[in-house]
Amino acid sequence: AKAGGRNGACFFDPSMQDAADRRAAFEAAMRDGLAQGQFRLFCQPQFDRVGGLVGAEVLIRWQRGREEVVGPDHFIGFAEESGLILPLGAYVLEESCRALARWQGEPALQHIKLGVNVSVHQMRDPAFPALVDGILDDTGAPPERLCLELTESVFADDPHEITRRMHELRARGVCFSLDDFGTGYSSLAYLKYFPLTELKIDRSFVRDVGTDPESAPIVEAIIALARTLGLKIVAEGVEHEAQRHFLIHGGCSSMQGFLLGRPQPIGDFENRYRAAGIG
């Protein structure tokens, strides 16, 4: 093997090899897991101001073993680096649209929206609009119930390409939500430029709303901005009654968080809210 790279450092550092092996093994395990149906959709409910169920966010989990459940923060990054995010993302979209189609005709579920997280790598794929279109056709899901959640990082890419893709999907009826709003670097002008339907206030702002005197006016300003631009607003990470109270009085149209409902397997979500309808 080649030894002694620049600075006299060993090029094939054995610990680096270990790390590379571990990464390769993790990726192979993810690939197998995807083939074996180990990735499962969880849903976290979203409610309006009076507690009516208006939607849910789809959150992926990897059921690696009977007891071992891996959260997305541990594998989405690897999936993006390895390209696995494309088949994984397609799987999430397809399962989400299947659920939307299944819920048609169910009084408590047929009007709700599903928020699906979409990686910048998926938006970069020129075939993405056709993929979504095909999934909508195949499943029979109502497109206007599908809300794709993007983070501000997508706007750092070629904005013309991204808007073109978004407009194609908007024409089909699909909605777009800007996730984690306020944490990225995007200019406010982007809010006008991109065809968005909804803003999600990041939970870092929601967290401090009752305690930090600076967060409250920021959240109020975001809500006012969204209203001016005709965007719906969802506050995420609502954990305390005081936060909910503040958001309702601030004019926030919907919210999600541990106070209102945890992410739960999609089957449990269906069974629970098909019976309840309201939270």
Ligand code: C2E
């Ligand atoms: P996100 O899109 O910001 O999702 C919200 C995260 O906040 C979820 O974490 C959710 O469980 C958590 N959460 C919800 N309510 C509360 C609360 O009241 N308090 C606190 N502390 N946390 C709350 P999760 O499920 O671990 O997902 C983490 C991230 O992984 C997501 O952040 C999203 O960026 C990504 N992700 C999840 N599913 C997918 C997917 O299917 N595709 C892609 N590309 N990314 C996904």
Ligand code: CA
């Ligand atoms: Ca999200």
Ligand code: CA
């Ligand atoms: Ca978020």
Ligand code: CA
């Ligand atoms: Ca986040």
